[in-house]
Amino acid sequence: MPCPYDDRFDGDDREMTVIARETLSFFFTFFQRESGLVLDESKTYLIESRLDPLVRAEGLSSIDELRKRIQQETSPVLKKKVIEAMTTNETSFFRDITPFTVLKTTVIPEVVKANQKSRRLRIWSVACSTGQEPYSLAMVVAELAPELQGWDVRILGTDIADKVLDRAQAGVYTQHEVQRGLSVAYLMRFFAQQGDEWAVKPEVKHFVQFRQFNLLTDFSSLGTFDVIFLRNVLIYFDNATKKQILDRMGHALSPGGTLFLGGTETPIGITDQWVRVKLDQGICYKKQRSA
Numbered sequence: 001m002p003c004p005y006d007d008r009f010d011g012d013d014r015e016m017t018v019i020a021r022e023t024l025s026f027f028f029t030f031f032q033r034e035s036g037l038v039l040d041e042s043k044t045y046l047i048e049s050r051l052d053p054l055v056r057a058e059g060l061s062s063i064d065e066l067r068k069r070i071q072q073e074t075s076p077v078l079k080k081k082v083i084e085a086m087t088t089n090e091t092s093f094f095r096d097i098t099p100f101t102v103l104k105t106t107v108i109p110e111v112v113k114a115n116q117k118s119r120r121l122r123i124w125s126v127a128c129s130t131g132q133e134p135y136s137l138a139m140v141v142a143e144l145a146p147e148l149q150g151w152d153v154r155i156l157g158t159d160i161a162d163k164v165l166d167r168a169q170a171g172v173y174t175q176h177e178v179q180r181g182l183s184v185a186y187l188m189r190f191f192a193q194q195g196d197e198w199a200v201k202p203e204v205k206h207f208v209q210f211r212q213f214n215l216l217t218d219f220s221s222l223g224t225f226d227v228i229f230l231r232n233v234l235i236y237f238d239n240a241t242k243k244q245i246l247d248r249m250g251h252a253l254s255p256g257g258t259l260f261l262g263g264t265e266t267p268i269g270i271t272d273q274w275v276r277v278k279l280d281q282g283i284c285y286k287k288q289r290s291a
């Protein structure tokens with residue numbers, strides 16, 4: 001049965017679309033299963049605004065036809081495009097600043113003391129979008145070069161969406177992007193101008209590696225990390241998925257390691273595996289001793 005809706009996105013005044021109820025239910029289940037994204041009928045406008053460009057690019061007539069193609073298609077390519085189209089990739093350099101300050105003033109100095117023997121620092125930016133988060137982490141590391149002299153430092157940036165990872169890998173940003181969160185001093189020190197754009201310098205870039213990775217899958221192949229930035233992605237999931245990810249995240253953290261979440265995200269009321277720690281002005285999480 002058709003399901004009309006009038007809840008428009010950003011004042012969009014195109015003709016009202018009708019998506020079959022069967023198609024909506026298919027996509028609700030599909031996104032939750034494939035990427036964890038939870039949607040309901042109040043987000044119908046979002047499905048339409050994100051999938052319409054893909055429908056056109058694939059030469060299809062409607063979102064209903066897209067659903068039929070996914071159901072028939074054995075190749076994962078179209079599925080992947082649909083999952084990527086629904087991701088929200090909003091990010092910026094030094095987003096919310098405090099976690100990066102705490103990392104620099106407290107967390108990395110702690111790791112430097114604890115890992116004197118291995119001289120190894122591993123940081124994971126879990127849902128890194130177009131790379132601003134892992135490059136911000138790399139700029140913090142570059143600033144601590146004297147303390148980390150002779151250390152093996154690696155930052156891993158992962159995301160489910162290849163389209164954002166391609167941009168992250170390139171490390172080239174527009175004027176607008178560098179104006180979001182970067183001071184002029186950082187821009188001048190760590191970026192080189194390329195025409196109208198700005199490229200991350202090799203001294204920062206060499207710390208960072210990127211890899212496509214779905215948070216719903218097994219983390220064990222990634223190794224363990226001293227610091228994990230899991231920021232602004234749990235907000236898209238339901239509590240059962242958040243719990244499952246937060247519990248498994250504990251195994252990806254080295255003993256004494258530190259987890260940072262987004263400003264509106266918390267494990268409180270979801271899992272008791274994490275202890276909230278206030279460091280300077282920032283909040284981070286440590287593994288519960290028994291966990």
Ligand SMILES: C[S@@+](CC[C@H](N)C(=O)[O-])C[C@H]1O[C@@H](n2cnc3c(N)ncnc32)[C@H](O)[C@@H]1O
Pocket residue numbers: 034035036087088089090091092095126127128129130133158159160161164213214215216230231232233262
């Ligand atoms: C809003 S961005 C957050 C970027 C960055 N962490 C920050 O805080 O600025 C959320 C990112 O999570 C990614 N994402 C969504 N579901 C995911 C999943 N199941 N596995 C890995 N990444 C996912 C999206 O592709 C998107 O780039």
